[in-house]
Amino acid sequence: MAARSGAGAGPEDLSQSLLDMLRFSGPATKPVLTARVGAGRTLVTQKINELIDVGLVSEDRVGRSTGGRIPREVRFRSEAAAVLGIEVGSSSLDVAITDLAGRPAVTHHEPWDITKGPEATLDRLEQIVNQLRDEPQAPTVPLVAVGAGLAAPVEFTTGRPISPPYMPGWDGYPVRDRLSDRFGVEAWVDNDVSAMALAELRAGNAQDASDFLFVKLGLGIGAGLVSGGVLHRGADGCAGDIAHIPVATKSPALCRCGRRGCLAAHASGAALTREARRLADSGESPYLAALAAEGTTLEAAHVTAASHAGDPAATELLAQTGRFIGTALGTYVSFFNPSLVAIGGAVSQAGDILLAAIRQAVYEFSLPLATRHLQITPSDLGDTAGVVGAACTALDAMLRANRLDWWAEQPLKN
Template sequence: MSGDRSDGLVAVLDAIRTSPGITQPRLVQRVGLGRTVVAQRVAHLEAAGLVAQDGLAPSNGGRAPRRLRLRRAAGLVAGADIGATGMAVGLADLSGHVLVETHEPVDVADGPDGVLGRVEELVEGLLARLTDPPPLWGVGVGVPGPVEFATSRPVAPPIMPGWDGYPVRERLAGRFAAPVWVDNDVNVLALGELRTNPAAAATGDLLYVKIGTGIGAGLVSGGRLHRGVNGCAGDIGHVAVAEADTVICRCGNVGCLEAVAGGAALARDGRQLAERGGSPVLAEALAARGDLTAADVTAAAERGDPAARALLARAGRLVGGTLATLVSFYNPGLVVLGGGVVHAGDHVLAVIRESVYRRSLPLATRTLRIEPSALGAAAGLAGAVHLVLDNLFTPDRLALWLPWGSPSGHPEIVDTPDRPSA
């Protein structure tokens, strides 16, 4: 298939995917192709089983135009959002709508065989819950560590022993006979927000910052994820900060932002407060359970504990200072804050906002919005699903699998160099 023809198919299909019910005349305006060319591309997509008629639009005096929609039930996409202590696995249709999902605790430090084995079992179980399910078109996975995107292999992940260089793609592709893509969890969260939050989609240039056990950022530029050359763009948790120059990070370096402002750091500092008598509320929680988490620190702050509030304020100030640099450098329209530390209360969010607006360039913050994630934890599963959809429908991959009718049974298409769609 020629490049112009595949580009035209992708443009038409993208317009139909993103604007359900669009008519053919509107398609002509949207994609900038002639009426005859658009009609040919629509006919091609209908013959391939990807597009169907969805009734008639109101007439403007002539024949009523047909509405068109993606045949979203033609295939399924599996998504797995694997975190440090829990994971979500689901199946979605080709529009990205999650049909069935399940959540359960996990310890990513148990290693890839146990964790991915459980992912495989959960996907199979979800498929069994559907009546006459269509073929599985792809699998998307988010993991809490650096990933070389081209190979889908984790690289020296600090909290994932046994995962370094593990062939996640090859394992899951062998099990499900479908294309597989793997990315780090924050990129997946950013993608989920971008594809399902209208405000994020309208902005196009945003930072997604996760403050959980660790700290990371996903960068979106012009409506596309920016991963960098090797896939590690946005790893702000290991940016050096002066206040941490004596604290050893789990990555092995000294002075990382994550080591003083992440969820693990809050839990560590909260325990020290409790043991030294600096916080009666945290001491009570420690005595009751024998350990503390970042959520305990947030709960203590909500109860008015000044020491816990001071810990959260310090974390927010440190994260905000780093973000201020990024905002001045990158000039996004939206900063989305996610992760357990942010969702647990407003203390950190308020301090981050104050720090960013105070320390960034005035022009960089003129129209900047800083908001909590609209999806919360659900962004991870949504992003894992759209990780697959975005890659399946690039021009070169679509041209490759379209003659077969679907990418199911062709995991090798992940190796196809592609020119990203506009």
């Protein structure tokens, strides 16, 4: 778990430890919490009462009395307020309104041309949010923050995309400030894959892993790192941006960034789409050639369908894609020694052939000690990873003990 011990810490650290424990480990009785934080009972009770007064925590009866006192548990009130989670992808927009645990109550997905620029995108996001707030399942509690993940390198401290390769017109745009202006609450902005790694830590397969890599295989490819239970963004916020590292190939393909031989140019949804069309045109894949002849616009998902139908060229393409990804990941596994590599994004749906090739290459190209306890598994967050991660980015920043005075001013109480 990511909850840190409060032993030897100051009063604010003790509040933080209690809040983190209740967020990440679920409800507990006061004696259990007291034992876990290793502080005095009176002080722990005082800190819990402060959290109750603010409205973030409640103490509820659980079960029936068996003759003695009725047992009571302290729990985090995830229903107390709502957060917006936004994912601005390279070809789509996703929005969710979540609770304070990052669980989506209502969601929306639509294709979107990101090259329309930031103003048009924010206009559309505002419309989507207004629609979502009118849905019957939408939370009626106050909206307290917005988090957004962008398919771009993001300077986290300012919330601005920096030289985004796929988002012309967005370079340096103050996304964080503009989101805050639009929705009237504080905003946080991060790279979309870093946000997804956070989602995996908070709500996915990695809740018990403190060192792991999240790899997103979508139209592009990227990774997010969690080290010691904390998202590692790096000095400038671009840690894990593996899309444009070079791969070893005799025929380097042109990348959208303008260079040749990048991982994204050989092992991404865009690369699979390009190769699917080539296999159809050349007739190497009779399955894909037949689809193209029917007028189907070939995409990455058709390669998976072709492979499932027994098409050898499509199967080899998926295996080659997995080898490129696994070879690159093998280096990072040796360097970083994670216990888990979680694979998400639309292309991860390609299934066993891709995953097996990734695993094989990782084992081949990393140290035996680094892979002794390594698990390589698909992420089970699916389509919601981006919005859940964006909401969690905001929540991790908001649910701080040094913000309790701010929370006290919010109308959270029942």
